[in-house]
Amino acid sequence: MAILCRLHAAYGDDLINAIRSALPNEDVRAWPDVGNPDDIDICMIFRMSRGFLRPFGHLRLISSTGAGVDHFLLDPDLPRDVPLVRIIDADFAARMADYVLSWVLFHHREVAHFLAAQHQARWSYKPIRSANDVTVGVMGLGQMGRLTCGRLALLGYQVRAWSRTPQVLPDVTGFAGPDALTPFLEGTEILVNLLALTQQTRGILGRATFDRLPHGAVLISPARGGHLVEQDLLDALASGRLRAATIDAFPVEPLPAAHPFWHQSGLFVTPHCSSTASLETIVAAFAENVRRLRANEPLLNRVDYARGY
C-alpha cells in the first residue's frame, strides 16, 4: 500500500510535506519517485495525462486536487472500476466567486475604459448603470455556480442561471435543459460559464451561443478551455457581438506566446488563477478520503463517470 502524488509545482514541497504530516502511517511518494508501481493503491493527481495510470495495477482510489475532472475522463485508459474523487469545498467555491465578481464588476463598471483613458491622461467621464439594471447569466449550478449566483444577487444584480436539471435558488431566475438555453441567453448581458466540461458542454461557447446573446454582451469563462470555440470568440469580439470577454482556462496552458488571444482587443486573459483549492483544503479532503478508504467507509465527492462530474 502506497500513495503516489503528482502535484502542482507552485506548492513546492509544502503540499507533499503537509500530506505526509496528515497521513503519518502512509507511505506517501512524490512523483516521479514511484518506486514499485505495484505498491501504489492511491493516486493524487493535479494534472492527468493520457496513460499516466496504466502502470498501476492495484489502484483503489484516484483523487483530483481540483474541481474539474474532464482531463481524467478523456483518458481511454482510465480504470473506470476505480473510484475517482474531486474537491468540493466552500473556500474553493468562494475563491471562484471572488474571481467572477471581480470580472463582472470590472466589465459592468467599465474599468477598461477608465484605464485606457488614464493611459492617455484623459478625463473621460462615462455614466455607469446600477447593478440592479444589469442581468448576469450563470451557466452551471454546481457548488461554485450556486455560491456565485447568491453573491451576485446580494450585490443587486439581476441573476439568471442555466443548469442541466431544474434548481431553485433565492433571487435567481432558473432555466434548465437544452430547450431553455435560448431564452436564458437572450436576456443575459454578462454570461458566466461555470459548467463542468462534458460531451454535452464541449464547444458550448461558440457562435450559436454568442449569436443568441444581446449585442454587446460580455463573456466570463473560468471553467475549461474545451468549452470555447476560439475562432468564434475572436469573431464575436471583432464584430461587437461581444464587447468584452475574460478567459481563465485554455486547451493548452500556459497559453502560447504567439496565441492571438493575448492581443485581441476586448479580450482579457488570466493565467488559470480563478480558484485554486488551498493547501489546507486539499490535504483535509484527501486525508479524509484516504481514511474512509482504509476503513471501508463511503468516499466523499465521488465522480459519477456517466454524468462526467
Add this chain to the structure above:
Amino acid sequence: MAILCRLHAAYGDDLINAIRSALPNEDVRAWPDVGNPDDIDICMIFRMSRGFLRPFGHLRLISSTGAGVDHFLLDPDLPRDVPLVRIIDADFAARMADYVLSWVLFHHREVAHFLAAQHQARWSYKPIRSANDVTVGVMGLGQMGRLTCGRLALLGYQVRAWSRTPQVLPDVTGFAGPDALTPFLEGTEILVNLLALTQQTRGILGRATFDRLPHGAVLISPARGGHLVEQDLLDALASGRLRAATIDAFPVEPLPAAHPFWHQSGLFVTPHCSSTASLETIVAAFAENVRRLRANEPLLNRVDYARGY
C-alpha cells in the same frame, strides 16, 4: 417664487425637463437664464461656486444634486439661515458600493498584475488569497459607508469601520473617534474612504495615516479631493508603503493633463464616476422637498451646518 437650477452638463436637457414635468406649477429656470434674481426662492445646484447665491435675496431652500455639500460650506457667503438639503438615496448609495467593490476586488485579485502580464503576452500565475483572509477598513459610516460595509461582509471580507460616533453593524468591527484611528489603520489592508469632507477630515489621507497602515496596503478614495494630501500619496506609492491606490475625486476637476497622478505607477485615476444619483432619484428627492417647503412641512435630508453634512 421661482426655482433656479444649475445642473451637470452630462444630463443635457433631460434633467431640467424632468424637473419641469414633476413640478408643473412651478416657474423652473435653467441657469444662466436667471431672470429677476428676486424671484428666486429655491436653488438646485450641481456644483457650488463662491458667491453664486449672493444675488438671491429671497432664498428659502438650497438643494444639492449630490451627497457631498463641502463645496457649499466653503462659501463664506452661503446664507446659513436658509436650509440646505442633499441627496441620501438607496440607489445612489448602491452605485457607490458597486464602485468600491469593483476596486476592492480589482486590487485583492491582482487584476493590474494580470493586465500587465497580458500586455507582454506573458503567462504569469500568481496565487490569490481568499476574501476571507483580506481585511478591508471603511472610513465613514453614512448611508454609503454602511451599505458598502454590509456588502463587503457578504462577500466574506474581514470588515472594519471607523466613524465619528460608535455604530454597530453586523459582521463589522467598529472603531469610533480620533483615538481609535490608529488601531483601525494598523489592521487595515485595503482602506476605503467614504467620509464627508469637513474641517476634521480635510487632509486625513496623508502621511500620518499612510504610515500607520501595514506596508503594501491599498487606498480607495471616492469621497473628496480635499481628503487627500497629494504629495504624500505619491510618496507612499513610491516607497511601497501603499502598493496601489484608486482615486475618484480631486480638488480640481477635470484632473489637469499635466498632473503627476496620471502617470504614477500603482495609482488608478477615475473621473469622478463612482456614483451619480440617477435622474429619477434627483427629481423625486427635489420635487418632494419643494412640495414640503410649499406646504410648510419638514424638509428631508437637511444638512446640519455645525456638523458639516
